[in-house]
Amino acid sequence: MTAQLHYGTPAKILHWLIVALLAVQYPIGWLMPDLHRGMTPGAAMTFHVSIGMTILVLTALRLAWRLTHPVAPESSLPAWQRLSSEAVHWLLYALVLTTTISGWLFASFRGWSVSFYxxxxxMLASDNVAAGRAxxxxxxxxxxxxxxxxGxxxxxxxxxxxVYRDGVMQRMLPR
Ligand code: HEM
Ligand code: HEM
Incomplete structure (x- = not known):
């Protein structure tokens, strides 16, 4: 498949939507009440799970879009920047998937029934305290x-x- 030179509108919309959801998701994760044995999930946890699952679905969509619509790195970049930006981008996809799926597994091992909105x-598994801790x-x-x-x-x-004052940021902005 030949790589395009620019990100299309779906890639840009999904990129910024996921950025906005992550900006809400971290504060909820840190501010929601700490978990105790036997506790059932409250409203903040349901919100955290629902936003987290939305991030998972949008990332899966985005990854599918990326794989079917490859985009070449900016051609004016030196080879080390092209390679390192590709590596960081794939790692970002991988870490969003690991974070969301581990959250889903954690809720499952707790034996909870939580809602997506x-x-x-x-649930992905049944109640298992040791697996839940890991x-x-x-x-x-x-x-x-x-x-x-x-960061x-x-x-x-x-x-x-x-610093470089080139067109890289422009690639992810509306044209
Ligand atoms: C990329 C998406 C996500 C991010 C950035 C995220 C982030 C966080 C953060 C910052 C915490 C607080 C942990 C701490 O005190 O250090 C947390 C806890 C938690 N998250 Fe997520 N989360 C995400 C997705 C999910 C999903 C999809 C689920 C479940 C379906 C989930 C379930 C949980 C649970 C059950 C806890 C409580 C764990 C504990 O307090 O030890 N998370 N998350
Ligand atoms: C203010 C925050 C952010 C800015 C300014 C920003 C900016 C950009 C820019 C300019 C690109 C295009 C790079 C290029 O042309 O090679 C890009 C791509 C990308 N960004 Fe961000 N980004 C931000 C936050 C995030 C976050 C939070 C994530 C986490 C999931 C993320 C994930 C990605 C990925 C995966 C790509 C590669 C897209 C692809 O090739 O499929 N970005 N970003």
Missing amino acids: LLPLP IDGLHQASEWALLILI IHVAAALAHIF
Whole structure:
């Protein structure tokens, strides 16, 4: 499949929608009440799960779109920037998927029945305390790894705007 030179409108809309949802999702994750044994999920947790599952669905769509509509890195970039930006982008996809799926598994191992907005969310596994503890560690590790990678990605975008002053940021903005 030949790679296009520009991101299309669906790729841009999905990119910025996921950015906005992540900006809400982290504060909810940090501010929602801590979990205790036997606790059932409250409104904040239902909101966290619903937004998280929306991020998962949109990322899966976006990945499918990306695989069927490949976009070449900006041709004026030096080889190291083309390679490193591709690596960061694929890692961002991978970490969003790990964070969301580990969250879903964690809720499942807790034996909860949670809803995706108003619909009951299918659970991936049954009640398992030990597996729940391990997967909680994975949710926290991947949520932090994702945040660090987002920091690197945003720093690179800022460097392109203010230091290199090239057209890279423009690639993700409406034309
Ligand atoms: C990319 C999407 C997501 C992000 C960025 C995210 C982020 C977070 C954050 C920051 C916390 C607080 C943990 C801490 O105190 O360090 C958290 C906890 C939690 N998240 Fe997510 N989450 C996401 C998706 C999901 C999904 C899809 C689910 C379930 C379907 C989920 C279920 C949970 C649960 C059950 C907790 C409580 C775990 C605990 O307090 O130990 N998360 N998440
Ligand atoms: C203010 C925050 C952000 C800015 C300014 C920004 C900017 C950009 C820009 C300019 C590109 C195009 C790069 C290129 O042409 O090679 C891009 C691509 C990308 N961004 Fe962001 N981004 C931001 C936040 C995020 C976040 C939070 C994620 C996390 C999921 C993310 C994931 C991606 C991915 C995966 C691509 C590659 C798209 C593809 O090739 O499919 N971005 N971003």
